[in-house]
Amino acid sequence: MDGADRSGKRDAGDAGTAKPTLRTIAEITGLAVTTVSRALGGAPQIALETREKVQRVAEQIGYLPDRAAQRLRTGRTNVISLVLDPHDEILGFGTSLVSGLTAALRGTPYHLVITPHFANVPSIDPVRYILRNRMADGIIFSRTEPFDERVKLLLEHGFPFVCHGRTELGTPHPYVDYDNFSFAYEATRRLIDKGRKRLAIILPPRRFTFFQHIQYGFMRAVRESGVEFEIAEGIDLDSASADIKAQIFERMAQPSPPDGYVCSGEVSALAVMAALSDRGLRPGTDVGIVAKQTSGLFSLIRPQVDTIYEDLADAGLQMGRLLLDAIGDRNPGELQVLQQPKLNFGNGT
DSSP: OOOOOOTTOOOGGGOOSSOOOHHHHHHHHTOOHHHHHHHHTTOTTSOHHHHHHHHHHHHHHTOOOOHHHHHHHHSOOOEEEEEEOOOOSSTTHHHHHHHHHHHHHTTSSOEEEEEEOOTTSOTHHHHHHHHHHTOOSEEEEEOOOTTOHHHHHHHHHTOOEEEESOOOOSSOOOEEEEOHHHHHHHHHHHHHHTTOOEEEEEOOOTTSHHHHHHHHHHHHHHHHHTOEEEEOSSOOTTSOHHHHHHHHHHHTTSSSOOSEEEESSHHHHHHHHHHHHHTTOOBTTTBEEEEEEOSSGGGSOSSOOEEEEOOHHHHHHHHHHHHHHHHTTOOGGGOEEEEOOEEEOSSOO
């Protein structure tokens, strides 16, 4: 039995000012302390109605679990750590992931904690710190590399994780990735179909796995059609927007400039559009643009250009769900999601 209501139980509004405990919730709900504890832990043996009732009362009175005692008792922290990089080429990257992750964790005993990864610190350092000190039950991180040291470390220790992006490691591991090959291929084909003859692309930094995916998609499309192409030199998606603008502004004054750009991020697309405008050219008309869209910003930009959407909130949702499965020891080979691009053509002229 889940426990029956007992006479003399207190109302949630009368819990007093002392720090709420499991016993406080038990007195309010009329349930046994052990039942309350199991309900808050999401035990499937406890009826859903009871779990929801206990969770509701806990929220009303501001109950917070004693994580130190909880960790000693169960070996778990009930914390999920998102290691967040401070990159700027994707607008709203962190907030979109957090939105999806919190949706996935809602109704579970897990709480999301943001662990920053600073630019001047090796990417493995925050992961190693969390692992060494058992600061979380699972880790989520992004910007994977082909032979990512973070993935290798966590696999070696059997520590649950999900990464945003794939690797080239032989051991299967959980990930959620965006099909950047298809993005680049479809974006390039769109420009070709609209009559563009010399295409250019701004690529991610070479060290990341999705550099290869985007490059391969672009190269397949241009080779199939035989159009001329070039890779933007001296800049990548991590470059400052002012540097991207300056490079494109200079290139458009040189012989045989590109008449179409594939932009793998919103910031780089805005920089390209600014450079074209400063040269007296009309983005989307004189020079074609297809941009990866990750926010609602481009619906407000004029002139409108063709975009291909990447749903980062859904990526966060999927990663949260997969990490819960990974913590539950599900087969890592089954915990892999490849998001498909959503074409938003027809806006560009």
